[in-house]
Amino acid sequence: xxxxxxxxxxxxxxxxxxxxxxxxxxxxxxxxxxxxxxxxxxxxxxxxxxxxxxxxxxxxxxxxxxxxxxxxxxxxxxxxxxxxxxxxxxxxxxxxxxxxxxxxxxxxxxxxxxxxxxxxxxxxxxxxxxxxxxxxxx
Amino acid sequence: xxxxxxxxxxxxxxxxxxxxxxxxxxxxxxxxxxxxxxxxxxxxxxxxxxxxxxxxxxxxxxxxxxxxxxxxxxxxxxxxxxxxxxxxxxxxxxxxxxxxxxxxxxxxxxxxxxxxxxxxxxxxxxxxxxxxxxxxx
Numbered sequence: 001x002x003x004x005x006x007x008x009x010x011x012x013x014x015x016x017x018x019x020x021x022x023x024x025x026x027x028x029x030x031x032x033x034x035x036x037x038x039x040x041x042x043x044x045x046x047x048x049x050x051x052x053x054x055x056x057x058x059x060x061x062x063x064x065x066x067x068x069x070x071x072x073x074x075x076x077x078x079x080x081x082x083x084x085x086x087x088x089x090x091x092x093x094x095x096x097x098x099x100x101x102x103x104x105x106x107x108x109x110x111x112x113x114x115x116x117x118x119x120x121x122x123x124x125x126x127x128x129x130x131x132x133x134x135x136x137x138x
Numbered sequence: 139x140x141x142x143x144x145x146x147x148x149x150x151x152x153x154x155x156x157x158x159x160x161x162x163x164x165x166x167x168x169x170x171x172x173x174x175x176x177x178x179x180x181x182x183x184x185x186x187x188x189x190x191x192x193x194x195x196x197x198x199x200x201x202x203x204x205x206x207x208x209x210x211x212x213x214x215x216x217x218x219x220x221x222x223x224x225x226x227x228x229x230x231x232x233x234x235x236x237x238x239x240x241x242x243x244x245x246x247x248x249x250x251x252x253x254x255x256x257x258x259x260x261x262x263x264x265x266x267x268x269x270x271x272x273x274x275x
Contacts, residue, residue, distance in 0.1 A: 020170055029167040033160070034186050038207070050208070059212045060190075064168040064183040068175065077179040077222075084216030084266075129214070 003075025006110035006136040015101030015114060018069035019121075022057050024093040030061040056090035062097055062127055063087075066118050069099035074112075074134035081111065085130040089120070096121040101132065110136045140203050140238050140245050140271065147203065151192035151231040154253075156180060158225035160187060180223045185263045188223070189253040193233035194267070197249070203235075205247070209272035213246070221260040229253045229262060236266075243273040 004013075031037045036058055039046035047055045063085060071077045091097055101116035116130035161180040168181055198205055223229065230253070237248035246268060253263040 020172060022170060026167060026170040029163070033164040033167040035191050036186075059215065060183055060186045061168065063215060064164070064181060064186075067182045068168055071182070072175055077176045077182055080182050080219065082216070082218040083182070084214070086214045087212055 003073065003079070004136060006106055006112070006138050009103055009106055009112055009136060011103055011105060013103040015070060015073045015099075015103075015116070017098065017100050018065075018072060019096050019098045020065050020068075021096045022061070022065075022091060022093060024055060027055060027057050027061065027093055030058055030064075034058065034060065036060070052090065053092065055093060057093070057095075059087035059127075062091050062118060065097055066099050066116060066127055066130065070101060070114065070116060070132050070134060073101075074136065079135045081133040081135055083116075083130070083132045085116070085118075085127040087126070088128040089124040089126045091120055091124075091126045097126065101130075106136070110138045112136055140205060140235075140247050141240075142238055144203050145235050145238055147197075147200070147235045149193045149196040149200075149233045151196070151233075154188040154192055154229045154231055156184070156188060156223055156225050156227045156229065160184075161225055180225060182217065182219055184223070185217055185219075185253065185265060188229045189231045189251050189263050189265055190233075190267065193231050193251055194249075194269075197233065197235070197247075205269070205271055211270040211272065212267070213270045214266075214268035216266045218264040219262065220264070221255070221262050223253075223255070223262045227255050227262070228257070229255055245271040245273075247271065 118127035
Protein backbone atom coordinates (compact mmCIF):
# COMPACT_ATOMS: atom_id res chain seq x y z
CA UNK A 1 0.00 0.00 0.00
CA UNK A 2 1.31 3.43 -0.94
CA UNK A 3 0.82 6.27 1.52
CA UNK A 4 -1.27 9.17 0.23
CA UNK A 5 0.48 12.50 -0.33
CA UNK A 6 -0.82 15.68 1.30
CA UNK A 7 -2.33 16.87 -1.99
CA UNK A 8 -4.24 13.59 -2.36
CA UNK A 9 -5.85 13.88 1.09
CA UNK A 10 -9.01 15.92 1.71
CA UNK A 11 -11.06 16.70 4.80
CA UNK A 12 -13.53 13.89 5.33
CA UNK A 13 -11.32 11.20 3.80
CA UNK A 14 -11.22 7.91 5.65
CA UNK A 15 -8.12 6.20 6.95
CA UNK A 16 -7.95 2.68 5.51
CA UNK A 17 -9.91 0.54 8.02
CA UNK A 18 -7.74 -1.91 9.91
CA UNK A 19 -8.68 -4.85 12.08
CA UNK A 20 -6.75 -7.34 14.17
CA UNK A 21 -7.95 -10.16 16.41
CA UNK A 22 -6.30 -9.99 19.84
CA UNK A 23 -5.51 -13.32 21.52
CA UNK A 24 -4.57 -14.11 25.12
CA UNK A 25 -1.14 -15.21 23.79
CA UNK A 26 -0.75 -11.72 22.33
CA UNK A 27 -1.82 -10.09 25.62
CA UNK A 28 0.74 -12.28 27.45
CA UNK A 29 3.41 -11.24 24.94
CA UNK A 30 2.49 -7.58 25.47
CA UNK A 31 2.71 -8.05 29.26
CA UNK A 32 6.27 -9.35 28.82
CA UNK A 33 7.21 -6.66 26.28
CA UNK A 34 5.80 -3.78 28.33
CA UNK A 35 6.62 -5.07 31.80
CA UNK A 36 2.96 -4.60 32.82
CA UNK A 37 2.03 -7.94 34.39
CA UNK A 38 -1.08 -6.65 36.20
CA UNK A 39 -3.10 -9.84 36.81
CA UNK A 40 -6.26 -8.33 35.25
CA UNK A 41 -4.48 -8.91 31.91
CA UNK A 42 -3.06 -12.37 32.45
CA UNK A 43 -4.95 -14.18 35.25
CA UNK A 44 -8.61 -14.98 34.44
CA UNK A 45 -9.49 -15.97 38.02
CA UNK A 46 -8.07 -12.73 39.40
CA UNK A 47 -9.81 -10.68 36.70
CA UNK A 48 -13.18 -12.27 37.58
CA UNK A 49 -12.53 -11.64 41.28
CA UNK A 50 -12.48 -7.88 40.59
CA UNK A 51 -15.70 -7.98 38.58
CA UNK A 52 -14.38 -8.30 35.04
CA UNK A 53 -15.75 -10.93 32.63
CA UNK A 54 -12.20 -12.32 32.35
CA UNK A 55 -8.81 -10.96 31.40
CA UNK A 56 -8.73 -7.74 29.38
CA UNK A 57 -6.17 -6.37 26.94
CA UNK A 58 -3.82 -3.62 28.06
CA UNK A 59 -5.13 -0.24 26.93
CA UNK A 60 -1.66 0.53 25.62
CA UNK A 61 -1.72 -2.65 23.49
CA UNK A 62 -4.96 -1.42 21.90
CA UNK A 63 -3.38 2.01 21.44
CA UNK A 64 -0.32 0.34 19.89
CA UNK A 65 -2.57 -1.39 17.36
CA UNK A 66 -4.34 1.91 16.65
CA UNK A 67 -0.91 3.52 16.12
CA UNK A 68 0.00 0.66 13.76
CA UNK A 69 -3.21 1.23 11.80
CA UNK A 70 -2.57 4.94 11.38
CA UNK A 71 1.14 4.47 10.59
CA UNK A 72 0.24 1.88 7.93
CA UNK A 73 -1.97 4.47 6.21
CA UNK A 74 0.57 7.29 6.64
CA UNK A 75 3.56 5.36 5.30
CA UNK A 76 5.41 4.31 8.45
CA UNK A 77 5.89 4.78 12.18
CA UNK A 78 8.07 7.86 11.68
CA UNK A 79 5.11 9.72 10.13
CA UNK A 80 2.95 9.36 13.25
CA UNK A 81 3.50 12.61 15.17
CA UNK A 82 0.94 12.31 17.95
CA UNK A 83 -1.88 10.10 19.20
CA UNK A 84 -4.31 10.47 22.08
CA UNK A 85 -7.39 8.54 23.21
CA UNK A 86 -9.62 7.54 26.09
CA UNK A 87 -9.75 3.89 27.20
CA UNK A 88 -13.54 3.60 27.28
CA UNK A 89 -14.41 -0.09 27.25
CA UNK A 90 -12.31 -3.20 27.75
CA UNK A 91 -11.17 -5.39 24.84
CA UNK A 92 -11.32 -9.11 25.65
CA UNK A 93 -9.13 -11.91 24.30
CA UNK A 94 -10.71 -13.23 21.09
CA UNK A 95 -12.17 -9.85 20.22
CA UNK A 96 -11.28 -8.20 16.95
CA UNK A 97 -10.31 -4.53 17.28
CA UNK A 98 -11.43 -2.39 14.35
CA UNK A 99 -9.60 0.92 13.86
CA UNK A 100 -11.05 3.70 11.73
CA UNK A 101 -10.26 7.35 11.20
CA UNK A 102 -11.30 10.49 9.35
CA UNK A 103 -9.20 13.41 8.19
CA UNK A 104 -10.34 16.64 9.89
CA UNK A 105 -7.64 19.00 8.64
CA UNK A 106 -4.52 19.20 6.48
CA UNK A 107 -2.13 22.12 6.87
CA UNK A 108 0.29 23.70 4.40
CA UNK A 109 3.20 21.74 5.85
CA UNK A 110 1.48 18.44 5.00
CA UNK A 111 0.45 17.59 8.56
CA UNK A 112 -2.95 15.93 8.69
CA UNK A 113 -5.10 15.78 11.83
CA UNK A 114 -7.33 12.71 12.17
CA UNK A 115 -10.22 11.76 14.40
CA UNK A 116 -9.72 8.10 15.20
CA UNK A 117 -11.68 5.44 17.04
CA UNK A 118 -11.34 1.75 17.80
CA UNK A 119 -14.30 -0.57 18.27
CA UNK A 120 -14.59 -4.24 19.04
CA UNK A 121 -16.41 -6.71 16.82
CA UNK A 122 -18.91 -7.01 19.71
CA UNK A 123 -19.86 -3.39 19.06
CA UNK A 124 -18.10 -1.73 22.01
CA UNK A 125 -16.28 1.55 21.40
CA UNK A 126 -13.02 0.64 23.15
CA UNK A 127 -10.87 3.68 22.29
CA UNK A 128 -12.75 6.98 22.00
CA UNK A 129 -11.95 10.71 21.74
CA UNK A 130 -9.07 9.61 19.54
CA UNK A 131 -6.98 12.21 17.78
CA UNK A 132 -3.83 11.75 15.73
CA UNK A 133 -1.51 13.89 13.65
CA UNK A 134 0.53 12.45 10.79
CA UNK A 135 3.14 13.82 8.44
CA UNK A 136 2.28 13.25 4.78
CA UNK A 137 4.70 13.63 1.91
CA UNK A 138 3.98 16.55 -0.40
CA UNK B 139 -4.91 8.11 48.91
CA UNK B 140 -3.61 10.72 46.48
CA UNK B 141 -4.69 14.27 47.30
CA UNK B 142 -4.08 17.84 46.16
CA UNK B 143 -0.89 18.08 48.22
CA UNK B 144 0.79 15.66 45.80
CA UNK B 145 0.37 17.90 42.73
CA UNK B 146 3.80 18.94 41.48
CA UNK B 147 5.55 15.81 42.71
CA UNK B 148 8.16 14.72 40.14
CA UNK B 149 9.74 11.39 39.23
CA UNK B 150 12.93 11.00 37.24
CA UNK B 151 14.17 7.96 35.33
CA UNK B 152 17.43 8.80 33.55
CA UNK B 153 19.42 6.46 31.33
CA UNK B 154 16.65 4.39 29.72
CA UNK B 155 18.40 2.45 26.92
CA UNK B 156 16.28 1.55 23.88
CA UNK B 157 17.24 -2.11 23.71
CA UNK B 158 16.76 -3.32 20.10
CA UNK B 159 15.47 -6.73 21.20
CA UNK B 160 12.95 -5.11 23.59
CA UNK B 161 11.65 -2.79 20.86
CA UNK B 162 11.30 -5.77 18.50
CA UNK B 163 9.46 -7.76 21.19
CA UNK B 164 6.94 -4.94 21.55
CA UNK B 165 6.52 -4.65 17.77
CA UNK B 166 5.81 -8.40 17.62
CA UNK B 167 3.37 -8.22 20.55
CA UNK B 168 1.45 -5.39 18.86
CA UNK B 169 1.43 -7.25 15.53
CA UNK B 170 0.09 -10.47 17.08
CA UNK B 171 -0.49 -12.98 14.29
CA UNK B 172 0.20 -10.34 11.60
CA UNK B 173 3.70 -9.73 10.25
CA UNK B 174 5.58 -6.79 11.82
CA UNK B 175 5.11 -4.04 9.26
CA UNK B 176 7.80 -1.47 10.03
CA UNK B 177 10.43 -3.86 11.34
CA UNK B 178 13.41 -1.58 11.80
CA UNK B 179 11.52 1.21 13.57
CA UNK B 180 10.88 1.46 17.30
CA UNK B 181 7.08 1.23 17.74
CA UNK B 182 5.75 4.68 18.76
CA UNK B 183 4.02 3.28 21.84
CA UNK B 184 7.34 1.79 23.01
CA UNK B 185 7.21 5.05 25.00
CA UNK B 186 5.28 2.83 27.44
CA UNK B 187 8.65 1.22 28.22
CA UNK B 188 11.15 4.09 28.14
CA UNK B 189 8.90 6.87 29.46
CA UNK B 190 5.73 5.71 31.24
CA UNK B 191 6.96 2.46 32.81
CA UNK B 192 9.97 3.69 34.76
CA UNK B 193 8.33 6.90 35.99
CA UNK B 194 4.93 5.39 36.83
CA UNK B 195 6.68 2.59 38.73
CA UNK B 196 8.07 5.26 41.05
CA UNK B 197 4.65 6.90 41.44
CA UNK B 198 3.00 3.57 42.23
CA UNK B 199 5.71 2.80 44.81
CA UNK B 200 5.56 6.26 46.41
CA UNK B 201 4.27 5.55 49.94
CA UNK B 202 3.32 9.19 50.51
CA UNK B 203 0.93 9.16 47.53
CA UNK B 204 -0.38 5.68 48.37
CA UNK B 205 -2.06 4.59 45.14
CA UNK B 206 -4.01 1.32 45.57
CA UNK B 207 -3.00 -0.67 42.47
CA UNK B 208 -5.95 -3.03 42.87
CA UNK B 209 -8.31 -0.18 42.04
CA UNK B 210 -6.25 1.45 39.31
CA UNK B 211 -7.61 2.13 35.80
CA UNK B 212 -5.71 3.74 32.91
CA UNK B 213 -8.29 6.29 31.72
CA UNK B 214 -6.68 8.36 28.99
CA UNK B 215 -3.34 8.66 27.25
CA UNK B 216 -1.72 11.09 24.86
CA UNK B 217 1.64 10.91 23.13
CA UNK B 218 3.55 13.36 20.97
CA UNK B 219 6.70 12.23 19.20
CA UNK B 220 8.66 15.35 18.15
CA UNK B 221 11.68 13.24 17.10
CA UNK B 222 12.12 9.56 16.31
CA UNK B 223 13.72 7.18 18.83
CA UNK B 224 16.26 4.69 17.46
CA UNK B 225 17.50 1.37 18.82
CA UNK B 226 20.48 1.97 21.08
CA UNK B 227 19.40 5.50 22.08
CA UNK B 228 19.63 6.42 25.75
CA UNK B 229 16.69 8.44 27.05
CA UNK B 230 16.05 10.44 30.22
CA UNK B 231 12.39 10.33 31.30
CA UNK B 232 10.62 12.53 33.83
CA UNK B 233 7.03 12.71 35.04
CA UNK B 234 5.11 15.23 37.10
CA UNK B 235 1.73 14.98 38.81
CA UNK B 236 -0.21 17.84 37.22
CA UNK B 237 -3.63 17.38 38.80
CA UNK B 238 -5.58 15.36 41.35
CA UNK B 239 -9.39 15.52 41.63
CA UNK B 240 -11.85 13.36 43.50
CA UNK B 241 -15.35 12.72 42.13
CA UNK B 242 -17.94 10.09 42.99
CA UNK B 243 -15.49 8.13 45.12
CA UNK B 244 -12.87 8.02 42.38
CA UNK B 245 -9.56 9.87 42.36
CA UNK B 246 -8.34 11.22 39.00
CA UNK B 247 -4.54 11.55 38.87
CA UNK B 248 -3.18 13.49 35.87
CA UNK B 249 0.46 13.23 34.87
CA UNK B 250 2.70 14.84 32.26
CA UNK B 251 5.84 13.06 31.09
CA UNK B 252 8.76 14.09 28.94
CA UNK B 253 11.51 11.96 27.41
CA UNK B 254 14.72 13.60 26.22
CA UNK B 255 17.71 12.10 24.38
CA UNK B 256 20.66 13.83 26.08
CA UNK B 257 23.03 13.04 23.17
CA UNK B 258 21.34 15.73 21.03
CA UNK B 259 18.92 17.24 23.58
CA UNK B 260 16.01 16.14 21.37
CA UNK B 261 12.62 15.73 23.02
CA UNK B 262 11.56 12.31 21.73
CA UNK B 263 8.23 12.03 23.56
CA UNK B 264 5.78 14.16 25.49
CA UNK B 265 2.93 12.31 27.12
CA UNK B 266 0.01 12.83 29.43
CA UNK B 267 -1.76 10.09 31.38
CA UNK B 268 -4.98 9.98 33.34
CA UNK B 269 -4.97 7.32 36.04
CA UNK B 270 -8.22 6.64 37.89
CA UNK B 271 -8.07 5.15 41.38
CA UNK B 272 -11.32 3.57 42.56
CA UNK B 273 -12.08 3.64 46.24
CA UNK B 274 -11.69 0.25 47.97
CA UNK B 275 -14.96 -1.72 47.86
